[in-house]
Amino acid sequence: MDLLKNTILSHTPVPEDELNQILTCFSLMDLGKGEYLLKAEQYVQQMFFLQKGCISFYTIHEGREQVVELFTEGTFFTDLFSYLREQPSKCFLKALEPSEVLAASKEDFERSLRNSHAMEHFWRKSLEEEYLTQYVNSTNKNALSNEERYLRLLRKRPDLFQRVPQYLIASYLGLTPVGLSKIRKRLSQSH
Numbered sequence: 001m002d003l004l005k006n007t008i009l010s011h012t013p014v015p016e017d018e019l020n021q022i023l024t025c026f027s028l029m030d031l032g033k034g035e036y037l038l039k040a041e042q043y044v045q046q047m048f049f050l051q052k053g054c055i056s057f058y059t060i061h062e063g064r065e066q067v068v069e070l071f072t073e074g075t076f077f078t079d080l081f082s083y084l085r086e087q088p089s090k091c092f093l094k095a096l097e098p099s100e101v102l103a104a105s106k107e108d109f110e111r112s113l114r115n116s117h118a119m120e121h122f123w124r125k126s127l128e129e130e131y132l133t134q135y136v137n138s139t140n141k142n143a144l145s146n147e148e149r150y151l152r153l154l155r156k157r158p159d160l161f162q163r164v165p166q167y168l169i170a171s172y173l174g175l176t177p178v179g180l181s182k183i184r185k186r187l188s189q190s191h
Contacts, residue, residue, distance in 0.1 A: 001026070004049050004102055007074050011122055018116035025104035025112050037093040037101060044082040044089055047109045050075045053099025054163050058171070059091050067172040070096075070160055076126060096164055141174050149173050150183050 001023055008014060008022070026049065031037060037055065038044065055071040057079070068091065071077045082089040083106065104112075113120050140149055150173060154161065160169060170180040 001051075001102070003051050003074055007049075007076075008119075008122055011125055012118055014116065014118040014122065018112075018118055021115060022104075022109075022112040022119055025108040026102040027104075029101045029103050031095040031099040031101060033095055033097050035095045037095065038079060038089055039092055040090055041088045043086065044079045045106050046078065046103045047083070047106065048077050048093075048104075049102040050077065051100040051102055053101070054096040054160075055099060055101070056094050056096050056164075056168060057091060058094070065168070065171055067168050070157075070164055070168070070172055072157075072159065072163075080130075096168070146173070146175055146179060147183050147187070150175075150180065151187075 004026065005019065005023060008019065014022075028051075029037075031053065037048065040060070050071050050073055052073055055077065056067055057069040057071060057077065058065050058067045060066070069077075077093070079089040079091045079093070081087070082091070113123055140152065144152065153169070153173060164172075166180060167177045170177045173180065175183075
């Protein structure tokens with residue numbers, strides 16, 4: 001819980017009693033490699049925080065996995081569309097390595113936000129940051145070349161290349177595994 005507490009406090013000062021209220025909403029879930037936290041068609045009833053591990057957030061498009069996001073330590077996550085709209089998810093959340101996930105029921109999480117102006121502020125800022133991240137990622141998929149997207153990911157999140165299979169990195173970048181391999185080969189030859 002220390003990572004969760006420190007993550008919140010690094011963004012927003014929160015009175016101790018209000019912070020403790022939100023922390024009590026979360027309970028620990030241990031996931032083994034390959035275990036699902038969410039499958040398509042399930043309703044999302046929880047907000048998650050990744051304490052340890054790596055989670056793939058993906059959809060199935062034309063029979064293939066399309067990675068939307070790769071979550072690592074210190075991240076709040078869920079299928080936000082399904083969570084907010086109370087509709088069945090179209091996505092999957094799958095552990096790529098043994099993971100420790102803190103989970104809070106939607107009811108408890110929302111109640112804690114209503115009872116704390118500081119936590120509401122934190123959550124609004126978190127959603128703004130997530131929106132901006134998704135906007136930049138979406139814009140970059142259209143504006144940057146395949147090689148530029150690869151180099152940007154390598155610069156911003158180098159740990160993923162040690163933790164995530166290359167075919168999932170390729171999917172996340174909007175590439176085929178062969179396309180990613182060609183980029184890596186070309187870059188290694190130029191250095």
